Amino acid sequence: MRKIIEPCGLHCIKVNHLGVTMGEQVILEDINLHIHCGTLTAIIGKNGAGKSTLIKAMLDDIPHEGNIEFKDREDGKIQKLRIGYVPQSMNIEKNTPISVYDMIASYQSNFPVFFRKKRKLYEEIKESLKVFEADYLIDKQVCNLSGGELQRVLLSMAIMDEPNLLLLDEPVSGIDQNGMELFYKTIDYLKKHFDLATLLISHDLDYVAKYADKVILLDQKILKQGSVKEVYQSKEFREVFGQEVTV
């Protein structure tokens, strides 16, 4: 992905009236978001608040109402939105013979990975892994990576197609405190050096307070949104989390 000095701040992504209903149950209703490139927006909320559903809906994986727009603020032209997605973990069991190359190539290319390694693709993947200092992992088995290593590999894959929006599901397991710090530092680096907007689902209120530009408190609908301070000191926040986090 092309590195830039500073994000232009002129692109914006709008989520309009997004809603998800499964059977009789309303999971999300009337979600409106406005995200700019060069910013990190964190979504917080309790378990079952619909955070993962929101990501699935934005990726068009589940049926939903509403739409997503991607606009250039200067001329108002609507462009096609490319979304890079970083899941929490992969569905790869221990002892599975899938290398990092195999995994990324399966998503990036149609050239059958079981046949042979494609030189050009191999170099491209390696280049992209380098951004997160993960190029030495390319021939390792995915199931043997540590939580932090897997996150870096998944991030590399997510930015390969030069996305305008990066959707991140924060890892909850397999990462130690140092790994978490590194994860957030990497996101911060991405935000500052690449032209993209980042939307992060987070479970760690302290890290959100430290790194996010904007926070969205979610529970079926948006309870509160704004700067870290605005959200963390609101009564909605206290009602959900029951305490105040010092900002």
Place this chain on the structure above:
Amino acid sequence: MTEFFTAWWQYGFMRNAFLAVMIITPLFGLLGTMIVNRKMAFFSDALGHSALTGIAVGVVLGVTDTNLSMVVFAVIFALLLNKISSKSTASTDTIISVFSSCSVAVGLAILSKGGNFSKYSSLLVGDILSITRREIVYLIVIFAVTLIFWAVAFNKLNAVSMHRTLARSRHIPAALLENLFAVLIALIVMLSIKWVGILIINALLILPAASSRNLAVNMREYHFFSILFSMFSGILGLIISYFTNVATGPMIIIVASVIYFVTFAYQKAMHGN
């Protein structure tokens, strides 16, 4: 020794059986890799059992060629299982087990009516020596279809298996691929069930891939070893069964099992996990 082999080769049925093994085993080795990765062992087992029901349905409907009703039933059964396990919240294993037991019971009940089941019991262990030229042609066709599917869709199917939402975010048609894969397994299992046998067909799908996982570290090795082990077990099993006068299917599985245990021990010794 050479005399032994030339004698063996002189029988037409042996040559046909050899050809069939050379087509079926690499196919099973290939498909097995994905079946094991996707944890579909139970699914393919249920499909094998559904052959009985398919034949029973054919008998009830008065179809002259029960092979046809068997294939049609298996394809419907596979799609149904896929649909239910993607919709339901109960564990996939349980659902498959319920449907599989139910369909086997119905099949057995119908086929055993009037004490006629012995007519169908050869289906249980299979008889590769009775395969005809025409049936080999069917196998060649399905072999070609599988190779094309594998070359075109393998990456995408692999992507769906590793993370469905991530695959969807890249516009990969997950449900379509899963259904096509299920149909392909159904077709192959049905076309080879007469030669391999209901009781052991799943072992032939799972064992080579499982053995390969003990050695392989990437997809290329995984496929290579799986196909190699599958073909080796098939050919050696066929030869041994000829000389020992044992049914071929079980002999192939015995060889494949031995390979599994050897690779398992090797992996333990090398990596200790």
